[in-house]
Amino acid sequence: MQKIVNQIKELEIIExxxxxxxxxxxxxxxxGDQVNQISTTFLxxxxxxxxxxxxxxxxxxxLQFDNLSTFTVIGDGEKIKAKKFNFKPTYNFVSISITGMLKKIEEIKTLKELKSNYIKKYNKELSNEITSSSLINVIMIDSEEIQAFEEYGG
Known part of the structure; x- marks a missing residue:
């Protein structure tokens, strides 16, 4: 089995x-200084x-705020035009990791804007009025580093 890993440097592709x-x-x-991993929706x-x-x-x-945290997304599909392989790839994925300080968002205007953007992303049928109790607390990873890779293997 072979694999090729390419770093993605183009911010446009990552975003x-x-x-x-x-x-x-x-x-x-x-x-307790333990690392917890949760899968979640995000903006x-x-x-x-x-x-x-x-x-x-x-x-x-x-959650312990003002500590480094990482958020990772894994997607499929070809993001970079790959070079010719000397094998037939059977899988391909993209991984993106964002590392930064974990912070609470408390400013009311910012919270309203973020909630509105969240609703636009995940529920196109809702009106602009935000009433959902599931959007009460918002945290941010204030990014210090973004790393992205694409892997082919087979």
């Missing part, structure tokens, strides 16, 4: 994948990742 992918995995410190805006939690969410209550 397209982040904006089109509905789910990713947050890896963050929780109480990607201006090189930052925003994640929404409902009121009373246990994971949200245990």
């Amino acid at each position: 397209e994948e982040l904006n089109s992918n509905p789910v990713g995995i947050l890896a963050a410190l929780v109480e 990607y805006i201006d090189k930052n990742v925003y994640i929404f939690f409902n009121e009373g969410n246990e994971v949200y209550e245990k």
Whole structure:
């Protein structure tokens, strides 16, 4: 079995994948200095990742803010024109990891804008009025590093 891994450096390609992918995995410190991983929906805006939690969410209550966290998205499909292979690839995927400080979003105007963008991304049929209790708490990964790779193998 062979595999080829290419780094994706074009921000446009990375952002397209982040904006089109509905789910990713947050890896963050929780109480007791343990790393917790959760799969979740998200928004990607201006090189930052925003994640929404409902009121009373246990994971949200245990998060340790102002610590490094990572958010990873895995997608399929060819993002970079691959060179000719000396084997026939049987799989192909793209992985993007964003690392940065985990922060709470508390400013009311920002919260309203983020909630509106979230609803536009995930539920096109809702009106502009935001009433969902599942969008109460918002966190941000203030990105310090974005790494993206495409892998072919077979």
